[in-house]
Amino acid sequence: MGAMSTTNGRARVLAVLGGERPDRLPLWLMRQAGRFLPEYRAVRADVPFLDLVRSRSLCTEVALQPLRRFDLDATIVFSDILVIPDALGAGLSFEKGDGPKIERPLVTDEAVEALAWDGVCDRLGYVYDAVKDLRAAAPDHALFGFGGSPWTLFCYLTQGQGGGEFASARAALWAHPERSRMVLDRLADAVAEHLVRQARAGADVVQVFDTWGGLLPAADYEAIAAPGLRRITKRLAAEGIPAVLYVRAGAHLVDVTRNLGFSALSVDSTVDLAHLHGIPTQGNLDNTRLLGGREAIAEGVARIGAALGGRRNHIVNLGHGVLPSTPPDAVSVLVDEVRRLG
Numbered sequence: 383m384g385a386m387s388t389t390n391g392r393a394r395v396l397a398v399l400g401g402e403r404p405d406r407l408p409l410w411l412m413r414q415a416g417r418f419l420p421e422y423r424a425v426r427a428d429v430p431f432l433d434l435v436r437s438r439s440l441c442t443e444v445a446l447q448p449l450r451r452f453d454l455d456a457t458i459v460f461s462d463i464l465v466i467p468d469a470l471g472a473g474l475s476f477e478k479g480d481g482p483k484i485e486r487p488l489v490t491d492e493a494v495e496a497l498a499w500d501g502v503c504d505r506l507g508y509v510y511d512a513v514k515d516l517r518a519a520a521p522d523h524a525l526f527g528f529g530g531s532p533w534t535l536f537c538y539l540t541q542g543q544g545g546g547e548f549a550s551a552r553a554a555l556w557a558h559p560e561r562s563r564m565v566l567d568r569l570a571d572a573v574a575e576h577l578v579r580q581a582r583a584g585a586d587v588v589q590v591f592d593t594w595g596g597l598l599p600a601a602d603y604e605a606i607a608a609p610g611l612r613r614i615t616k617r618l619a620a621e622g623i624p625a626v627l628y629v630r631a632g633a634h635l636v637d638v639t640r641n642l643g644f645s646a647l648s649v650d651s652t653v654d655l656a657h658l659h660g661i662p663t664q665g666n667l668d669n670t671r672l673l674g675g676r677e678a679i680a681e682g683v684a685r686i687g688a689a690l691g692g693r694r695n696h697i698v699n700l701g702h703g704v705l706p707s708t709p710p711d712a713v714s715v716l717v718d719e720v721r722r723l724g
């Protein structure tokens with residue numbers, strides 16, 4: 383395919399997802415709005431995280447912060463994958479330093495039925511309002527909406543607290559297979575609806591975050607995680623919405639995940655990009671390289687360039703979110719190095 387005359391980030395990202403060649407590799411960073419930016423910490427000093435997520439004006443402000451500093455090609459609505467458990471009434475809180483906590487984990491059939499499954503997205507209007515405002519504020523950037531994968535949401539909802547390897551969530555799969563299947567199916571429908579509504583509000587593309595998919599062996603991923611993801615991509619395809627699947631630590635899952643109907647796979651640094659062709663890709667750069675100075679960043683970018691060879695159907699990103707300790711200048715270095723690849 384010939385080079386399209388793509389002139390902004392939005393066109394570049396959509397070119398990659400649509401199988402066209404962008405004029406240069408697009409770039410954005412997972413968690414680009416967040417604690418590594420002093421201006422984000424200043425906003426957060428006065429507002430609890432969930433209040434920030436629910437504030438229409440502050441969501442736009444913090445999503446725009448990285449775009450003011452860095453020449454990035456995409457923006458992502460400021461929200462969280464756990465807004466769905468929150469809107470289901472599971473009792474979400476973020477305790478300082480402890481990560482998320484679910485007050486009423488899904489450990490009985492009664493706990494499942496006690497959640498407000500009907501009309502869950504009607505209680506997430508603040509997310510769609512935030513998408514709408516960000517669309518207007520960043521018209522030349524590709525706008526990502528997002529949601530958690532059914533499996534990753536199942537992990538948080540079942541275990542309640544203290545992630546680790548989510549042993550109790552995984553154990554529930556075998557101890558309570560029917561309940562688990564039902565929860566995964568209901569989550570898939572909720573996530574699909576949530577993503578469709580973000581696209582209708584102005585998102586160009588939606589990303590499904592499967593942070594804990596890598597905990598499952600490939601055969602279990604196919605049996606347990608994949609059906610919900612197929613349900614989601616079927617719905618998105620019917621609406622013509624491009625979708626990216628991010629799986630952390632999922633190098634062993636690529637033969638499954640590439641066949642789930644997503645437009646692109648976002649991979650962490652354990653995947654060898656040189657062995658992943660035939661589908662657009664995203665990610666791959668080890669986020670700790672941003673803590674290692676220019677050489678470490680340049681080498682990581684050069685390695686991605688080498689693995690891609692001549693192909694340009696890749697969106698440069700990290701393998702996992704920006705770490706809070708990342709010096710903002712490291713992101714400027716990354717942008718420069720990526721632009722040198724063309």
Ligand code: CP3
Pocket residue numbers: 411412413414415416417426431458459460461462463464481482528591593630702703
């Ligand atoms: O620019 C962006 O990407 C911001 C939007 C965004 C957030 N969370 C904001 C956030 C996105 C895309 C997410 C996704 C998310 N949330 C995932 C999947 C991606 C991944 O990182 O694996 C997961 C697993 C969550 C759940 C979650 N949210 C956890 C485990 C935590 C606590 C750990 C932490 O990093 O603090 C959060 C909180 C959270 N979500 C923060 C941000 C900016 C930090 C909140 C703060 O300001 O204290």
